Amino acid sequence: MKFAIPLSILPTNELLEITLQAEKCGFDSVATSDHLIHPKNFSVPYPYTEDGKVRWEEGTDWPDPINLFSYLAGATKKINFYTSVYILPARNPLRAAKEISTLANFSNGRFSLGIGMGWMPEEFQVGEQAFRMRGKRADEMIEVMKKLWTGDMHSFDGEFYNYEPLEMLPKPNHKIPILVGGFSKPAIRRAAQHDGWVSDLHSLEELEALIKKIKQERQEKNQTGEYQIIAFSCWDAFSADGFKKMQELGVTTITTYPWMLYGVMNEAPLQDKLDGLKRFSDEIINKF
Template sequence: MKFGASMFFTDYSITPAQMATAMEERGFDTLWAPEHSHIPVSRKTPFVLGGDLPKRYYDVMDPFVTLSVAAAVTRTLRLGTGVCLVAQRDPIQLAKLVASIDQVSNGRFLFGIGNGWNQDEMENHGTVFATRHKLARERIEAMKEIWTKSKAEYHGEFVNFDPVMAWPKPVQKPFPPILVGGAFPYSARRAIRYADGWMPQVTNAKAAPLTDVIPRFRQMAEEAGRDPASLTIIIGAQPPDRGLIERYAALGVEMVYPSLPSEPADKILPMLDQWAALKQRMQA
């Protein structure tokens, strides 16, 4: 079992450099950074986890900036978006961002993606809420073409461009692992269709325990003609519960990680120490 940690980096939280350095010193595997470009004042859609939207969602920095800072001060720590909102980003520019951070980190990037829940936010980007899933899939397919071909082109309903030349190409071949985040079963289907793994989430609407849906995910993969063992499962937003994590390990989950609050170093470092101690006990 591998361990990571997630942080909404803000101008009042621990810095990405401090966080990454502390994680690497403690033997963590991956630092995850989520994103929201902004939060509109209007609210057509409720917070997917229920209750009021936490302040850190309004204040979070761009993940490619924070993870690049983390890459500069570490050597082994992997760096992941958890998740990047692909339906709100231009695919040609995003392909360059992903390849660039994979280059500067020497192949340590994990591309966690999601299709978003905030209708107001994505509509500000010109994204139609009802068709965001197909839009995101086409953008991923288009980026794969850019990462793997010297002259890439893509022709879909939402993404359409004639041959282009774009560098750099990623260090990892054919491209960094793509991990789809979201609730069961819809995000599971997307992960099986065009990704390398799944980052399942429990929401108010989809409250089934992850220990129940993981076997169902593997069955879906097999039925779709994919080797279930080839699809990585990574679970975030978890408590430091050894019993629960052991159950995940028995189900073949590769990594778990907490979503830590956007607090300064003096509050975050003891939390990392708690998780590091749990990690050491489980890996002993």
């Protein structure tokens, strides 16, 4: 079992020290979410809470994931990075491919691209991308990016994107795993086609059902090979025994704020979080 720490919603000036401590204490990776903006008024409800309200407050830091991980990669040697998730269709695919391949090289293959389709129309407006048909467009974006990452001269003629022969260099020096977030039917289908799945917050029962759906989808499509199931710690199984139950379900990486196991909240002083991180390593990670 591997463990990861989400950097999302933490103060930006704490992220380097948390990452360095995580690497020192045996965490496999750090993750971050992605939002271009936080509008004063949302035009649609947040789809991942019952009341439709977002889980963060106005004024929360949302550093750009690719720039953040490039910075952290330069300060570390072995810890991995993944987005949970990167709102792919809110971007231009050529620009995104360039930034991601650059990060892949700077990190020496320590980056995995977790993608989501997005839910907030305002982000697409500022990104000058269409909100409608974003899922279908994202599928084509992945095709475009994979061709660009070969480093070969090529052209592309698709439904949404077209360009004459070109190359994009440097190409990634390692494969960039593509992970997919979400739990809708299209998200499960998309996740089964790629290299892994990234969960949202779920109960243990909900997580088990979703993993079964992904495994069934992969079996029906004859998908084989290494596959990552990255799950946020279940709210009803937040303990060493709960982590073992998640492992039994097939989870390969558990993402969690480790200090919360000891009653330390994200708003606590940095040193309290670093101490909780170290304690989690001693009491949990070393037993897996």
